[in-house]
Amino acid sequence: MASYSDLLSAVENYYGSGSDEWYRLSEFGIDSPESVQILQSLPGVEVTTANDGTVLGWDFANAFPDSISPAAEINSNVQSGTYGSGAFNANVNGTAVTNPQTGVTTLSSGAKGALGTIATVADKIGLAYAGVSLGTKLGKAIDSALYNISPTWWDEHFPYINPETWDSMATTEGGQQFVRGLFGLQNDSSTLYLDERLLAQTYMMLLESGAYSSGESTATVDPDSSWLNGYPNSLVCGSSLLGTVMRTNGQTVYYECQSPSPYTVLLNNVVAHPRIIGYSFARDTYPAYKYRTASGYIPDTWRDAYNFNTGTTLVSGTPYYVSSGAGANFSDSIPETLSSTVNTIAVATYNLRIIATILIDGTIVTPGTLDGVNDDARASTYIDPSLITGTTLDEVLQQLKQYYPQLFDGAVDEIVVQPDGTTKTVTYIPVPQPVTDANGQPITGTTSQIDIAVTPENTTETQLQQLTDSITETVTPPDTGTGNTPVIPIPVGSANALFSIYNPSQAQLNNFGAWLWSSNFVDQLLKVFNDPMQSIIGLHKVFATPPTSGSSTIHVGYLDSGVGSAVVGGQYTSVDCGTVAIDEYYGNVFDYSPFTQISLYLPFIGIVPIDSGDVMRSKMNIKYHVDVITGACLAEVRVKRDGENAILYTYSGNCAVQYPTSSGSYMGIVGALAATVGTVASAIATGGATAPMAIGAATSLMGAHTQVSKSGAFSGNSGAMGIKKPYIIISRIQPNIASTAAELAGKPANKSTQIKECNGFIKCREFILSGIPATESELNEIAGLLTSGVYV
Amino acid sequence: MDIVIGYTADAPNKIDKEFTNQFTVSGTLRKSTSIVNPSIDIEIADLSQANYVYIPLFHRYYYITNITVTVNGLWQVDLSVDVLKSFAPFIKNLSVILSDSTVTGANDYLNGDIWINKVKQFTDIINFPNGLLENGEYILITAGG
Numbered sequence: 001m002a003s004y005s006d007l008l009s010a011v012e013n014y015y016g017s018g019s020d021e022w023y024r025l026s027e028f029g030i031d032s033p034e035s036v037q038i039l040q041s042l043p044g045v046e047v048t049t050a051n052d053g054t055v056l057g058w059d060f061a062n063a064f065p066d067s068i069s070p071a072a073e074i075n076s077n078v079q080s081g082t083y084g085s086g087a088f089n090a091n092v093n094g095t096a097v098t099n100p101q102t103g104v105t106t107l108s109s110g111a112k113g114a115l116g117t118i119a120t121v122a123d124k125i126g127l128a129y130a131g132v133s134l135g136t137k138l139g140k141a142i143d144s145a146l147y148n149i150s151p152t153w154w155d156e157h158f159p160y161i162n163p164e165t166w167d168s169m170a171t172t173e174g175g176q177q178f179v180r181g182l183f184g185l186q187n188d189s190s191t192l193y194l195d196e197r198l199l200a201q202t203y204m205m206l207l208e209s210g211a212y213s214s215g216e217s218t219a220t221v222d223p224d225s226s227w228l229n230g231y232p233n234s235l236v237c238g239s240s241l242l243g244t245v246m247r248t249n250g251q252t253v254y255y256e257c258q259s260p261s262p263y264t265v266l267l268n269n270v271v272a273h274p275r276i277i278g279y280s281f282a283r284d285t286y287p288a289y290k291y292r293t294a295s296g297y298i299p300d301t302w303r304d305a306y307n308f309n310t311g312t313t314l315v316s317g318t319p320y321y322v323s324s325g326a327g328a329n330f331s332d333s334i335p336e337t338l339s340s341t342v343n344t345i346a347v348a349t350y351n352l353r354i355i356a357t358i359l360i361d362g363t364i365v366t367p368g369t370l371d372g373v374n375d376d377a378r379a380s381t382y383i384d385p386s387l388i389t390g391t392t393l394d395e396v397l398q399q400l401k402q403y404y405p406q407l408f409d410g411a412v413d414e415i416v417v418q419p420d421g422t423t424k425t426v427t428y429i430p431v432p433q434p435v436t437d438a439n440g441q442p443i444t445g446t447t448s449q450i451d452i453a454v455t456p457e458n459t460t461e462t463q464l465q466q467l468t469d470s471i472t473e474t475v476t477p478p479d480t481g482t483g484n485t486p487v488i489p490i491p492v493g494s495a496n497a498l499f500s501i502y503n504p505s506q507a508q509l510n511n512f513g514a515w516l517w518s519s520n521f522v523d524q525l526l527k528v529f530n531d532p533m534q535s536i537i538g539l540h541k542v543f544a545t546p547p548t549s550g551s552s553t554i555h556v557g558y559l560d561s562g563v564g565s566a567v568v569g570g571q572y573t574s575v576d577c578g579t580v581a582i583d584e585y586y587g588n589v590f591d592y593s594p595f596t597q598i599s600l601y602l603p604f605i606g607i608v609p610i611d612s613g614d615v616m617r618s619k620m621n622i623k624y625h626v627d628v629i630t631g632a633c634l635a636e637v638r639v640k641r642d643g644e645n646a647i648l649y650t651y652s653g654n655c656a657v658q659y660p661t662s663s664g665s666y667m668g669i670v671g672a673l674a675a676t677v678g679t680v681a682s683a684i685a686t687g688g689a690t691a692p693m694a695i696g697a698a699t700s701l702m703g704a705h706t707q708v709s710k711s712g713a714f715s716g717n718s719g720a721m722g723i724k725k726p727y728i729i730i731s732r733i734q735p736n737i738a739s740t741a742a743e744l745a746g747k748p749a750n751k752s753t754q755i756k757e758c759n760g761f762i763k764c765r766e767f768i769l770s771g772i773p774a775t776e777s778e779l780n781e782i783a784g785l786l787t788s789g790v791y792v
Numbered sequence: 793m794d795i796v797i798g799y800t801a802d803a804p805n806k807i808d809k810e811f812t813n814q815f816t817v818s819g820t821l822r823k824s825t826s827i828v829n830p831s832i833d834i835e836i837a838d839l840s841q842a843n844y845v846y847i848p849l850f851h852r853y854y855y856i857t858n859i860t861v862t863v864n865g866l867w868q869v870d871l872s873v874d875v876l877k878s879f880a881p882f883i884k885n886l887s888v889i890l891s892d893s894t895v896t897g898a899n900d901y902l903n904g905d906i907w908i909n910k911v912k913q914f915t916d917i918i919n920f921p922n923g924l925l926e927n928g929e930y931i932l933i934t935a936g937g
Contacts, residue, residue, distance in 0.1 A: 499933055499934065499935060500933070500934050501931060501932070501933050502930075502931070502932040502933075502934070503929055503930065503931060503932075504930050504932055505930070506930070509930055509932065512932070534935070535934060535935045536932075536933075536934055536935075537933040537934060537935055538931075538932075538933040539930065539931070539932050539933070540930075540931050541928030541929065541930055541931070542928055542929055542931050543924040543925045543928040543929075544924055544925060544929070545925065545929060546929055546931065554932065554934065555934065556934045556935065557934075557935055565932070568931065575922070575923070575924055576922060577920040577921070577922045577923050578920045578921035578922045579920075580918050580919075580920055580921075582918065585916075587900065588900035588901060588907075589900060589901055589902065589903060589904075589907050590907065590909065592901075595907070595909060603923055603924050604924070622920055624924060626924075628929075628931055629931065629933070655924060655928075656928075656931075657928060720928070723923075724923040724924045724925065724926050725919060725920055725921075725922065725923030725924075726919075726920045726923060727917050727918060727919045727920060728917065728918040728919075728920075729915060729916075729917060730915065730916040730917075730918065731913050731914075731915050732913060732914055732915070732916065733909040733910065733912075733913055734909060734910040734912050734913065734914065735907070735908070735909050735910075736908050736909055736910045737906060737907070737908055738908075741906050742894050742898070742906070743894055745892065745905070745906055746892030746893045746894050746898070746906070747892065747893060747894070747898035747899065747900065747902075747904065747906055748891070748892060748898070748899060748902035748903060748904030748906065749890040749891060749892055749893040749896070749897035749898050749899060749902065750889065750890065750891070750897065750899065750902060751889070751890045751893070751896065751897025752887065752888075752889050752890075753887070753888065753890060753896060753897060754884070754885060754886065754887050754888070755807070755883060755884045755885070755886050755888060756884035756885060757896060758890070758893065758895070758896040759894065759895050759896060760893070760894030760895050760896075761892070761893070761894045762888075762890055762892065762893045762894070762896065763890065763891045763892040763893070764888040764889065764890060764891065765888075765889045765890065765891035766888065766889040767886055767887070767888040767889070768886070768887070769886070771882055771885075772879050772882040772883070773851075773879070773882075774875060774878075774879055775828060777828060778828060778873060778875045778878075778879075781875045782875045782876070782879065782883065785805055785875070785876060786883075786886075786888065788805070789805060789892065790805045790806065790807055790876060791802075791803060791805060791806040791807065792806075792807055792808075792884075
């Protein structure tokens with residue numbers, strides 16, 4: 001993990017100690033426009049920019065030396081943020097975390113010379129992966145059915161819900177859009193964080209697509225409903241209107257108005273309109289409802305009377321008129337049709353409520369649900385769409401924070417310096433991580449994936465890596481190996497009475513050089529050596545941290561230079577480069593030679609081929625043992641697989657860069673380099689890798705890789721210009737197997753069985769045709785058919 | 793002698809074939825014929841839909857390889873023995889070593905002609921998390937202890 005001091009060291013190394021750039025950063029911090037330009041020029045610095053040009057984050061990949069301080073030292077640096085327990089605007093300590101898999105270390109820029117907030121690993125997250133993560137956080141389980149609708153459903157919806165803000169959240173690479181995801185906060189390399197705005201975005205997307213619909217029908221009217229002005233308010237129930245509800249029974253749309261009892265129901269200012277296709281009045285009483293409908297339109301459902309008290313619909317009956325008098329319920333003045341002029345109809349009451357209903361020509365909307373998206377029974381938070389009614393991204397986000405603050409627990413702010421010197425704050429929230437289905441599509445996973453309080457099994461990876469994982473399951477249990485190689489003892493001891501070994505810094509070396517060529521030194525040393533430079537045995541740089549045992553002034557012979565330096569306490573040191581897993585990609589023969597070829601790049605050694613059969617399905621560890629005096633290095637390649645844990649490959653090189661201290665030593669260095677070049681040329685001439693394993697005349701050429709030498713000798717001064725971390729190069733072919741090949745031609749087999757135990761197509765290699773009462777010619781034909789293939 | 797005439801839609805290299813639309817004709821052999829590749833004249837209305845024959849007397853099934861109408865109105869039917877169907881019970885009891893199989897004994901890690909690939913390749917890189925120092929450490933060796 002890197003610290004702010006490492007950032008300064010990186011600048012120092014690139015621009016030079018004492019450079020203007022170094023002073024500017026150390027004094028003014030990294031929030032000025034000039035500082036931004038300085039950082040952008042650092043090797044290994046990557047900037048993630050949104051589609052609208054907003055800088056989303058800075059990734060300081062490979063910008064720091066390997067001598068990185070542990071976390072404890074980082075916290076002692078000046079921090080501008082403190083870790084908060086609140087739901088919003090929680091600033092995380094500025095801790096830089098290196099992803100052990102990608103090796104990427106990220107720091108976000110801050111203000112006033114301090115790391116402001118998050119220091120973590122940033123990655124581009126595909127929209128499908130982000131959508132499923134965020135949907136799970138909203139309480140929705142997402143399965144493969146969504147992808148049956150469209151394999152690119154998320155890519156089709158995300159950018160278009162809020163296009164005015166989308167470009168500030170998304171970044172485009174290779175024609176595909178991604179969002180920025182963070183992980184590695186507080187040394188937690190397994191929790192993914194996404195922009196909180198994406199949560200609101202996802203909710204709006206799911207809402208519009210019907211994911212929050214119950215599928216029940218609702219009624220609406222045409223957008224131009226001006227004709228309804230005055231309707232049904234004109235149904236005045238006495239002096240006040242109890243309430244008008246627009247309903248649908250799935251077949252018709254109607255307004256209902258219930259009068260408080262006992263009042264006279266009037267039709268005031270009701271004008272006939274083509275959209276009014278019926279009306280009725282019903283008396284709220286049991287058992288009989290008396291009602292009247294407009295002639296010319298009597299749908300069966302219209303006949304049903306609705307009891308507001310019990311909520312039941314009575315059996316439909318026949319409309320009839322009632323005359324006035326005892327038991328009268330309606331006035332005969334109720335017209336059968338409404339005139340085109342204003343109507344005023346008085347309806348006598350009978351101490352009971354009157355229900356007035358107008359049937360209108362409305363529209364019934366039955367929204368569908370969204371296939372593949374359902375409420376997740378294991379979620380702890382569900383969104384009530386009646387609470388989240390905002391129509392803009394900001395409104396929805398604020399409502400989510402208001403009603404569901406728990407969704408924003410653990411949120412972190414990242415303050416990002418923009419090229420113009422301003423800062424932009426982006427808030428990230430933790431989200432669950434999905435698994436992928438058989439087609440590599442992200443889907444909501446198991447409970448452990450949903451509950452973000454439990455560390456998910458998977459760390460965030462690119463979609464390609466997830467797809468790789470989903471198809472690397474080994475179908476057939478492999479044969480296993482066992483055994484360990486002996487431990488290699490590192491030799492100890494040195495002849496430190498005859499020479500002294502120091503580990504000076506650059507400044508100390510400069511001071512020593514100044515003393516070396518002072519007149520005082522030369523006069524003194526000439527009494528001992530003919531050539532003063534005979535006192536300097538050697539000066540080189542070694543690319544491993546030497547073991548030191550305290551410090552001392554540099555002595556030359558019996559002379560004390562007075563220049564301090566660390567003293568090298570041991571001759572040998574080791575560097576553990578770490579362990580990586582090499583998994584099968586296809587789960588079949590294609591993962592092995594000659595289809596898959598694996599090479600290994602080793603610093604100061606070069607690119608060497610290794611047998612894919614040795615390392616497939618294994619965990620590979622590389623360790624360098626370095627002799628700091630000579631620079632000789634030995635790279636051990638350890639393979640752990642099944643019961644086996646062995647060093648299968650060792651390579652030697654030299655990781656020292658020699659510096660000339662005299663004309664003689666300089667010529668020696670140059671001569672050695674010239675000899676190395678000659679070795680490279682001969683290596684190319686003879687080729688490097690082994691020939692492909694022959695598998696049959698027809699396919700050996702098809703499956704073989706072209707054998708080329710990928711590097712030559714790579715030690716010392718040449719190696720210092722190369723990459724310092726090992727990596728594995730895996731070259732794979734692309735299969736092209738017909739979909740029906742197994743059915744029509746069969747897969748390779750080597751099994752002893754009886755034919756009656758088999759199914760499908762078989763070819764037989766060996767058999768004895770005994771006990772068959774056939775002629776010789778028939779037996780020959782049987783043999784030919786069994787060899788060429790038969791169906792059982 | 794009975795001759796069962798019918799139809800099979802199964803592939804010629806399928807051991808147990810389904811024999812459908814069977815009908816039987818009876819008669820007497822009037823000339824010598826091979827039992828492996830017999831040629832028989834049959835008086836029958838229509839043979840155009842048939843392709844398969846079973847002759848119980850010969851204990852064999854046959855494909856109809858050719859049908860010729862003779863001058864006297866008979867159908868000359870040339871047959872070729874189907875060894876798989878004729879000896880299916882014996883063949884199924886054979887013990888064999890399979891070289892290729894759809895299901896039984898199929899192994900994805902054995903070489904075979906089925907593994908065809910394009911000439912195109914792709915490359916994956918797996919980085920190790922650590923390495924040697926990016927900037928080295930000076931080592932100064934001077935004479936004297």
